[in-house]
Amino acid sequence: MLSQVTSFAIDGVETRRVTVEADIRLGLPAFNVVGLADKSVREARERVRAAITNSGFEFPQKRITVNLAPAYLRKEGPHFDLTLAIAVLAASGQIESDRLRDCAVAGELALDGTLRAIRGALALAEGARHHGLGRLLLPSARAREAALVPDLEVLGVTTLQHAVEVLRGSAPTPELPDAPLGAAGDRDDFDLADVRGHNGLVAQIEVAVAGGHHLFLQGPPGTGKTMIARRLPTLLPPLSESEAVEVTKIHSIVGLHQGDGLVGERPFRSPHHLISPSGLVGGGATPRPGEITLAHRGVLFLDELSEFNRAALEALRQPLEDGRVVVVRAQRVLTFPTGCMLVAASNPCPCGDGGDRCRCSAPELARHQRRLSGPLLDRIDISVTVPRPTAAKLRDERAPTSAEVRARVAAARARQVLRLRGTPATCNAHMTAAMLRELAQITPSARRRLFELHDSEGLSARGHHRVLRVARTIADLQESREVGPEHVQAALILRTDAAPAALAA
Amino acid sequence: MIDTCADCLRRTELIAWLAGRIEHEWRLRCGRPQLLALPDTELLRWAKDPDAERRYSAFAAGFAIDRLVATGLGAVCRCSPAYPAGLRELCDPPAVIHIAGDPALLAADGVALVGARNPTPYGLEIARALGRALGAAGVTVVSGMAMGVDSAAHAGALEAGRTVAVLATGADRPYPARARTLHRRIAETGCVVSELPPGFAPRRWAFPARNRLIAALSAGTVVVEGGERSGSLITADFAAELGRFVGAVPGPVTSRMSAGPHALLKAGAEVIRSAEDTLDLLHGAGAAGGLGVADPVVVGKGPRALAPRPEPAPPPPDLPPGLRRLLDEVERGRGSLAELVSDPERGFAVSRDLGELELRGLIRRVSGGRYIRSADAA
Numbered sequence: 001m002l003s004q005v006t007s008f009a010i011d012g013v014e015t016r017r018v019t020v021e022a023d024i025r026l027g028l029p030a031f032n033v034v035g036l037a038d039k040s041v042r043e044a045r046e047r048v049r050a051a052i053t054n055s056g057f058e059f060p061q062k063r064i065t066v067n068l069a070p071a072y073l074r075k076e077g078p079h080f081d082l083t084l085a086i087a088v089l090a091a092s093g094q095i096e097s098d099r100l101r102d103c104a105v106a107g108e109l110a111l112d113g114t115l116r117a118i119r120g121a122l123a124l125a126e127g128a129r130h131h132g133l134g135r136l137l138l139p140s141a142r143a144r145e146a147a148l149v150p151d152l153e154v155l156g157v158t159t160l161q162h163a164v165e166v167l168r169g170s171a172p173t174p175e176l177p178d179a180p181l182g183a184a185g186d187r188d189d190f191d192l193a194d195v196r197g198h199n200g201l202v203a204q205i206e207v208a209v210a211g212g213h214h215l216f217l218q219g220p221p222g223t224g225k226t227m228i229a230r231r232l233p234t235l236l237p238p239l240s241e242s243e244a245v246e247v248t249k250i251h252s253i254v255g256l257h258q259g260d261g262l263v264g265e266r267p268f269r270s271p272h273h274l275i276s277p278s279g280l281v282g283g284g285a286t287p288r289p290g291e292i293t294l295a296h297r298g299v300l301f302l303d304e305l306s307e308f309n310r311a312a313l314e315a316l317r318q319p320l321e322d323g324r325v326v327v328v329r330a331q332r333v334l335t336f337p338t339g340c341m342l343v344a345a346s347n348p349c350p351c352g353d354g355g356d357r358c359r360c361s362a363p364e365l366a367r368h369q370r371r372l373s374g375p376l377l378d379r380i381d382i383s384v385t386v387p388r389p390t391a392a393k394l395r396d397e398r399a400p401t402s403a404e405v406r407a408r409v410a411a412a413r414a415r416q417v418l419r420l421r422g423t424p425a426t427c428n429a430h431m432t433a434a435m436l437r438e439l440a441q442i443t444p445s446a447r448r449r450l451f452e453l454h455d456s457e458g459l460s461a462r463g464h465h466r467v468l469r470v471a472r473t474i475a476d477l478q479e480s481r482e483v484g485p486e487h488v489q490a491a492l493i494l495r496t497d498a499a500p501a502a503l504a505a
Numbered sequence: 506m507i508d509t510c511a512d513c514l515r516r517t518e519l520i521a522w523l524a525g526r527i528e529h530e531w532r533l534r535c536g537r538p539q540l541l542a543l544p545d546t547e548l549l550r551w552a553k554d555p556d557a558e559r560r561y562s563a564f565a566a567g568f569a570i571d572r573l574v575a576t577g578l579g580a581v582c583r584c585s586p587a588y589p590a591g592l593r594e595l596c597d598p599p600a601v602i603h604i605a606g607d608p609a610l611l612a613a614d615g616v617a618l619v620g621a622r623n624p625t626p627y628g629l630e631i632a633r634a635l636g637r638a639l640g641a642a643g644v645t646v647v648s649g650m651a652m653g654v655d656s657a658a659h660a661g662a663l664e665a666g667r668t669v670a671v672l673a674t675g676a677d678r679p680y681p682a683r684a685r686t687l688h689r690r691i692a693e694t695g696c697v698v699s700e701l702p703p704g705f706a707p708r709r710w711a712f713p714a715r716n717r718l719i720a721a722l723s724a725g726t727v728v729v730e731g732g733e734r735s736g737s738l739i740t741a742d743f744a745a746e747l748g749r750f751v752g753a754v755p756g757p758v759t760s761r762m763s764a765g766p767h768a769l770l771k772a773g774a775e776v777i778r779s780a781e782d783t784l785d786l787l788h789g790a791g792a793a794g795g796l797g798v799a800d801p802v803v804v805g806k807g808p809r810a811l812a813p814r815p816e817p818a819p820p821p822p823d824l825p826p827g828l829r830r831l832l833d834e835v836e837r838g839r840g841s842l843a844e845l846v847s848d849p850e851r852g853f854a855v856s857r858d859l860g861e862l863e864l865r866g867l868i869r870r871v872s873g874g875r876y877i878r879s880a881d882a883a
Contacts, residue, residue: 199843199848199849200846200855202849203849203856358761360623365623384842385875389843474853490856490857491856493856493859493863493876494856
């Protein structure tokens with residue numbers, strides 16, 4: 001007898017439909033899985049055999065062949081366990097085949113037949129709806145997450161036996177477990193108000209967050225660069241529902257998301273500086289999203305920028321510009337979203353003290369400078385110096401709360417969205433030179449101001465545009481329709497350009 | 506111009522052949538080898554190098570001259586009347602001086618500006634400003650083209666006047682390699698010199714040896730920044746030995762980079778606060794006023810070339826009070842926004858005003874995103 005059950009393979013952050021066919025015929029008892037299944041899927045045979053027997057069903061003592069179609073697609077992951085088990089039960093007549101027609105099945109089996117949570121439930125649910133399937137059968141621990149997809153009946157089950165009963169119609173359709181949707185999330189852990197002695201930086205950070213500009217923090221160790229960076233996600237407006245779905249889907253696939261509902265907080269990722277290029281942008285034999293994708297819609301923090309492998313930093317350039325990264329492997333091409341805010345931090349020199357107290361030799365300094373002035377820094381609009389706060393500042397200064405800043409940022413973002421309607425850009429940082437010219441409303445006197453600086457010290461064309469983009473954000477924060485000379489002036493102090501190379505040499 | 510005798514050329518080549526041997530000796534004794542003062546025969550006896558002896562006796566001046574011609578360098582030996590007079594005062598004057606550029610600049614009437622290879626932004630700023638102001642006043646700036654203060658002094662001088670670089674490698678060989686552009690620009694408008702033959706690779710002993718030439722080719726030496734054991738102090742010692750003036754630029758007493766100049770000041774060096782102080786030393790007190798207003802046609806750089814002023818320049822009278830207060834703060838070393846602002850609401854206003862001051866040329870952005878008072882405000 002023959003049966004067919006639908007499931008999905010996870011390919012990068014997308015899903016591909018997989019049809020699991022089971023055929024049972026007379027012959028020596030055997031259980032073969034074909035169709036480019038990887039190790040974890042072939043191991044499923046043992047789990048399926050044990051789970052079927054231990055759940056009180058009959059495991060047919062015949063020749064069983066299971067085929068995973070399409071055969072060119074590599075399938076991996078333990079979530080095919082339940083699919084295989086249901087296919088075998090259907091082929092042996094223990095479930096009626098027509099009950100499986102519009103139902104996708106996924107789940108990992110324990111030997112006693114209970115179901116374990118799987119990764120990527122949201123992605124599977126999206127795949128099911130995309131392919132016009134009406135129902136999705138999966139472990140109840142992930143039912144809540146799958147139910148975020150509308151117009152799909154999610155059947156959360158706890159054991160193989162329960163699954164069969166639900167499919168036969170002998171058990172009621174299971175209720176979704178009650179779990180709060182993790183909407184706004186708790187932001188109490190981190191708040192800008194924790195930062196002391198750096199009130200002068202708040203305005204600069206606010207500009208970076210409001211315009212979505214990548215940010216470079218420079219200062220001696222222990223002055224609070226990491227502390228500030230960690231709080232940046234709390235300054236961004238809350239995730240919108242569609243953004244939250246995107247983030248949840250990605251995090252669920254790599255197993256970062258343990259809760260039931262949507263991810264509520266903007267992601268913050270801070271990979272160690274020994275990370276490989278493919279760890280940062282995604283890749284591997286079976287491509288997996290990199291840190292920049294995990295930081296999608298949030299903040300990617302690179303501490304000790306000068307220590308990062310140069311190849312890894314180079315790899316970041318194109319994804320930062322395009323908002324997505326394309327990973328090409330022999331068999332397939334995958335696209336990962338990479339819409340994050342980059343925050344880089346570095347000591348002023350290798351010994352960290354900088355200025356008068358620096359103990360670095362000239363070549364060490366030169367190497368440090370060279371690493372920092374690479375093409376990645378070219379993509380960063382705003383550079384902020386974080387000095388060692390004085391004792392008085394530490395005692396007296398407390399930054400405003402994240403909520404206060406967030407409100408101003410949200411207002412500035414709203415203005416940007418309105419102005420950039422009809423363009424691919426959503427915030428000032430993404431404005432191209434043409435958009436700056438046509439949409440940014442820069443007054444002639446502001447342009448003149450900037451050209452004065454051009455004459456006095458060689459500001460590059462790229463540097464010119466960076467200053468204008470930042471000036472536009474400052475004007476947005478000041479609720480000004482036009483960019484005036486004062487906004488350009490204020491933007492100058494944030495620019496990334498280091499001291500002229502001839503003198504630093 | 507090649508004006509050399511065979512003996513002097515042979516001496517120069519001999520030192521190049523023995524460079525490795527001298528390096529070894531230098532590492533053992535870790536001081537300037539007095540070897541350069543020895544006559545050829547004693548050098549050979551000391552070296553016990555049969556290869557060098559063979560080449561010494563087989564030396565043909567024609568080859569050496571051909572090579573000089575091929576590299577385009579000029580050369581003057583100490584037997585020639587054209588040999589720079591300042592060098593003759595040394596106890597061990599170089600046999601041949603190789604020249605790329607204008608030999609007229611070697612009259613030892615300029616000022617040597619030397620200092621650390623890893624200076625602070627303050628040191629860089631002062632070196633550049635002093636170089637520019639002295640250049641504008643028509644004074645030749647002599648330095649060693651090293652990274653840091655030396656390069657900044659050259660770069661400043663090139664903006665307004667002429668400069669001499671004394672190298673510890675062959676005069677045709679930019680060292681450090683990244684100073685390639687600087688080397689070319691100095692050779693075009695000023696002069697690059699070395700006592701070592703063309704193509705000579707860097708040797709550690711050659712740097713202190715080079716410093717004696719810097720001291721000898723200038724009327725006085727000014728040390729901008731340097732650690733306690735800085736090579737600039739060697740240059741200052743030579744200058745003092747030669748009876749030339751020694752000046753030092755003071756800095757914060759906490760700064761390691763100012764330890765060298767402060768030691769010199771303690772030992773009696775002159776305080777250099779501005780180009781004017783330097784010109785006073787060069788021409789006698791008060792003479793700077795007349796000399797400072799150099800003929801713009803001679804200096805050729807327009808109104809900026811006029812007067813080297815005491816630094817920092819006083820703020821222009823039309824500065825509004827708010828900006829003036831901010832400028833005062835930056836002068837006191839509070840040069841980053843974080844230090845200037847304690848009320849987050851004021852962040853925008855202060856950054857706007859900093860931008861205004863920068864556009865007016867009163868402050869300058871240095872590496873690390875800090876601002877310092879610019880030393881040569883127009």
